[in-house]
Amino acid sequence: MKIDVIVTEIGSTTTVVNAFSNINSPNPIFIGQGQGPTTVLEGDVTKGLEIALKNLAKNLGEERIDYNQMYATSSAAGGLKMTVHGLVYDMTVRAAKEAALGAGAVIKGITAGLLKDEDLDDIIKINPNIVMLAGGVDYGEENIIYENAKKLASVPLEVPLIYGGNVKIAKRVEELFKSHGKDIVLIENVYPKIDELNVGPARDVIQRVFEEHITKGPGMEKIRQLVTGTIIPTPGAVMKAAMVLQREIGDLMVIDVGGATTDVHSVTDGSEEMNKYLISPEPREKRTVEGDLGVFINSENIINLVGQEKFAQRLGIFEQEINNFIKPIPQTQKERDVSKAMTQMAVETAVNRHVGKIKLLYGPTGRYKIVEGKDLTQVRWIIGTGGALTRLDGGLEMLENVKRNLKGDLLLPKDNAKPLLDHDYNMGVLGAMAVNFPRESVSLMRKSLNV
Known part of the structure; x- marks a missing residue:
């Protein structure tokens, strides 16, 4: 065949x-x-x-x-492991982090300011696939960034470095790394001006560098014998799927509950009204990873959100029996009930960490409003993927509950946002296929989502 x-x-x-x-x-x-x-x-x-x-x-x-x-x-x-190093955490570090997460990376280390010896030791222990250096708006600060470049060039690791900082010293950083025999890729500054994020070019380069180097990893060197197209990190493929689908059906978010993590992706510019109150820029395509929220490996963390006693009471089981019903693939009704309860809490907690908030502050001129984080009020579609949401009963109801805004301060999707389930559980793989077949991938996603 x-x-x-x-x-x-x-x-x-x-x-x-x-x-x-x-x-x-x-x-x-x-x-x-x-x-x-x-x-x-x-x-x-x-x-x-x-x-x-x-x-x-x-x-x-x-x-x-x-x-x-x-x-x-x-x-x-371990996926695409990265460390990210910038100048000011709320500016270039956050921009570099957004780019790395959007590409599907697992961020294992973050530093701001001048690198210390213990930071370099941590990088060696992490042994990342890629190191990213950023810092300084274009034609701004140079000295600290170049000092960090010298320190990273001395780290005894054979991993590529991506430089996405002040364009003024990009060539100097490139020459420095090449003089140490290290691979380096120059990209556009991820934070070129105050209050301007530029994460798209970085995301694309990170995925390309990942594909070039993944085949050098243990056990992966023969992958090219069978794979004729692209190889990208799985979370990055989900983001790619969300991006191509958004162009066809409108602003959306994707919630992926797994055994170890819960990822939330959103593709939206937010509303003009709320953007006026933003205190720092947000990327159009945003991914957050909750490494403590997983329905198997990290199930204990989810249960502790409400406490083991209350969790057991809610499900009508004894507290000491909880672990007996936590399975990677639940089979019995009680196992499914426990997994469903954990999935619901993972969804609500992950979304509440992803979404932006309205805050009221007081100053010399009286009360004023600010917005911190991502505005999801323009999201039209709330999509669930991953085994937990697509294979357990009640997935659509869990996604519907995302819109609940009990305190009124969260910028969640509005009541008219519609929940959808990835019935074929293939959104991520279609994201990989979308690199060459965007139209066909969207068509297949529509079928899986019943849109």
Whole structure:
């Protein structure tokens, strides 16, 4: 059987392949999935990929399958690990952080100001895939940034550095790194002017650098034997999907509840009214990662939001029994009830951390209003993806509850925002495919979301 496009999601434990046909037609079709173990720790990720392809063939009732193109997303071996270093936390550091998160990175370290020896030690321990240096508006501060560049150039790690700071010293930083035999990529300043974010170019370069270097990681060096298209970080693929879909159906947010983290993506400029009160700029495409909110690995953190006793009472179980019902794939009704309760709390908590707030302050001229964070009031669609939201009962109801604004100070979606579920659970892989097939990917997303 010949398949037009295969998109592979190489997770930390499982590799899933998704098959699509009728590409380059008005009616592309999602035809099935197969899965296998992720074998990155065995030194060859293609072993697990071959198992997943055989499983796909079995599910489709075929002896074997062939494909024209393959794309991939990856969060194997910890995903895209980055450290981010800037000048002032609320300015260039935050801009660099927004760019890294939007690209699908897992940020393992952040510093502001002059790097200290202990900061360099931390970078070595983290052993990131990419280091990002930013700082200074264009033609502003130079000295601290260049000192940080010298310190990073001396770190004994063979990882690429992305420089997205003051353009005035970009060439000096490039020459410095090259003189140390280090890879460096220059990009536009992520914070070129006061109150101006510029995260798009950085996001694109981060994903490109990730693709170039992911194949050098343990167990990943053979991935190019099978993958003919792009390889991007899985969370970055979800963001890409959100961006191309937003162009077609309007402002949206995507909530992805997983076993270890809960990610929230939003694509909206917010309202003109609220933008007047913003005290610092917000990116149009924003991703937040709640590393403490996961319905399996980090289930204890979620339960502690209300307390184990209250959580148990709510579900009609004994407190000491809670752990017995926490499973990676819940099977019994009680296991599903526990997972559903944790998913609901993960959604509400993650969204409340992502959304902006209205604050009333008092000054010499009396009371005035400010806005901190992302304005979601123009969001028309609230999309749920990930196993927890798409495979448990009540997903749409959980997304509907996102609009509840009990205190009235949160800039949440309005009552007319509509919840949608990614029924085929393939939004991320379609984001990877959207690099070359944006129209077809949107068509397939519409089918999965019933839009």
